[in-house]
Amino acid sequence: MTTCIYDTAWLAMVTKEEEGQIRWLFPDSFKAILESQSLDGGFGSRTSDVDAIMNTMAALLALSKHGHNPSVAGCPPVANLQERIAQGGAFLQNVLLSWDILSTDHVGFEILIPCLIDLLYNDGVDVRAFPGYENLIRLNQRKLARFRPEMLYMPRQTTLLHSLEAFSGKINFDAVAHHLTGGAMLNSPSSTAAYLINSSKWDAEAEAYLRYVAEKGRGLVPSAFPIxxxxxxxxxxxxxxxxxxxxxxxxxxxxxxxxxxxxxxxxxxxxxxxxxxxxxxxxxxxxxxxxxxxxxxxxxxxxxxxxxxxxxxxxxxxxxxxxxxxxxxxxxxxxxxxxxxxxxxxxxxxxxxxxxxxxxxxxxxxxxxxxxxxxxxxxxxxxxxxxxxxxxxxxxxxxxxxxxxxxxxxxxxxxxxxxxxxxxxxxxxxxxxxxxxxxxxxxxxxxxxxxxxxxxxxxxxxxxxxxxxxxxxxxxxxxxxxxxxxxxxxxxxxxxxxxxxxxxx
Structure with a gap:
């Protein structure tokens, strides 16, 4: 499976305290994100509009997190970081203007993109003003109509475990630790990274899984591994x-x-x-x-x-x-x-x-x-x-x-x-x-x-x-x-x- 900027960006946001100092755990992933930005401001591949949107949103969120946390060690400062964020935001707005939401079928987009929009807004990047926003929120509500956080805390697996990043700030991530298999959350690097970011206790098994996947791609990771x-x-x-x-x-x-x-x-x-x-x-x-x-x-x-x-x-x-x-x-x-x-x-x-x-x-x-x-x-x-x-x-x-x-x-x-x-x-x-x-x-x-x-x-x-x-x-x-x-x-x-x-x- 080819690698992607979306999942890679979530690894780039993982930090760990080591010897009293907080460090970015995957500097190669952050470097890969920077290298993926095109002259038009977008990040990663764009086989479809939703690819361009999700890759760019996740990359912008990672850049914003790094910009707001200069004291975190492990990654050299990026001189033109704000310019990169502005260019990425402008690219994203242009894609969102023409995005045909109702014809999109990618896995979990209706829960992932609304979450990314909220996370970006909380970080000072507002991309909510686009024609399909209300349709997107309706799809999100339909998808989550029967959802209760307790569903994720039970022993039985659900497909939502593959996209835990969509529930950042909305669930108790400590309560889903039992779903780890081989250190992964339903074999999703981004979901596993979100688990590490949001858990109150460090999980060495999840770290080992992410390190293994990241090392195979020199910082870049796929959307699922293994398959x-x-x-x-x-x-x-x-x-x-x-x-x-x-x-x-x-x-x-x-x-x-x-x-x-x-x-x-x-x-x-x-x-x-x-x-x-x-x-x-x-x-x-x-x-x-x-x-x-x-x-x-x-x-x-x-x-x-x-x-x-x-x-x-x-x-x-x-x-x-x-x-x-x-x-x-x-x-x-x-x-x-x-x-x-x-x-x-x-x-x-x-x-x-x-x-x-x-x-x-x-x-x-x-x-x-x-x-x-x-x-x-x-x-x-x-x-x-x-x-x-x-x-x-x-x-x-x-x-x-x-x-x-x-x-x-x-x-x-x-x-x-x-x-x-x-x-x-x-x-x-x-x-x-x-x-x-x-x-x-x-x-x-x-x-x-x-x-x-x-x-x-x-x-x-x-x-x-x-x-x-x-x-x-x-x-x-x-x-x-x-x-x-x-x-x-x-x-x-x-x-x-x-x-x-x-x-x-």
């Missing part, structure tokens, strides 16, 4: 589904990795999160189940269904406000590779209705990936799986309306048309990205396996050939991460970029 189950399940399942065999990937490493996945599923009663000890979610659980079934280790979906099934779809987490299109695609795929898929027919039909309706409503905005080609790829894979199981006689009782005009065949036809229309005429790729082209090419190859695609077979074959050449001639870009993925801010992954490029060929 082992996510990386294993996404990469291996993608390669295996695309046609790679266990023998090609290596029987011994596959066995070791699958044992790790099985161990985590068993320890959590059949569900898992993106890493050991992290709150389980439907997305990672589904990917792990799918992976194990791909390598012949029969794994059922019963617990996944029990924990995550909702009225009209599957929820990724408890108390989520925005549902996930891609997570439901992965849940559907997991149920389809189960040994007795027909046993889950009610749930399969439920997810099919949800996915087809979202598609026809034109609401293909996923909460975990910015690129529509990713959702199109997953939806294609899931629907082609349904057709194959139906053709084998396993799912004969799927209602006709889910197969015909507004159902599977209609959606697949739309996806094919959309992919062919959006392919670049100049280079044969999508989005100028090897990873995104990998998404699209994987979808096209699935679509090409269907008999009805023969009507436009020549166009499909040409599109596949052009996309293949695009990837083959850009092998050097396969491990260049692009920020297609969504966390608190957008991020990229060398592993995922390489996986999708290789799997597509």
């Amino acid at each position: 082992t189950l996510f990386e294993i399940s996404w990469c291996l399942s993608t390669l295996l589904e695309s046609g790679f065999t266990v023998q090609q990937l290596g029987e011994k490493p596959i066995q070791q990795l699958s044992d790790f996945v099985v161990k985590n599923l068993k320890e959590n009663g059949g569900v898992c999160g993106f890493a050991p000890g992290v709150l389980p979610d439907a997305d990672d659980t589904a990917k792990c189940i799918f992976l194990l079934n791909c390598i012949g280790q029969r794994t059922d979906c019963d617990r996944m269904i029990e924990v995550f099934e909702d009225k009209s779809h599957f929820k990724t987490y408890d108390l989520e406000v925005t549902d996930s299109f891609s997570a439901n695609c992965n849940v559907l795929k997991a149920m389809l590779v189960a040994e007795d898929a027909a046993r889950h027919l009610p749930q399969i039909c439920k997810v099919l209705r949800y996915l087809c309706q979202i598609w026809h409503d034109g609401q293909l905005n996923d909460k975990w990936n910015l690129r529509p080609q990713y959702s199109m790829m997953l939806l294609t894979e899931a629907l082609v799986h349904v057709l194959k199981r139906w053709d084998q006689g396993d799912l004969n009782e799927i209602p006709v309306e889910l197969m015909a005009e507004q159902g599977i065949l209609s959606v697949l036809s739309d996806i094919l048309d959309g992919l062919l229309r959006t392919q670049s005429l100049e280079d044969g790729g999508w989005g100028g990205s090897a990873e995104v082209t990998g998404y699209a090419l994987l979808a096209l190859k699935r679509l090409a396996s269907l008999p009805w695609s023969l009507e436009c077979g020549d166009k499909v074959d040409l599109a596949i050939d052009l996309a293949t050449v695009y990837l083959q001639t850009r092998e050097g870009e396969w491990t260049t991460p692009q920020e297609n993925w969504i966390e608190k801010v957008s991020y990229g992954s060398r592993l995922l970029s390489l996986t999708y490029a290789v799997a597509a060929l």
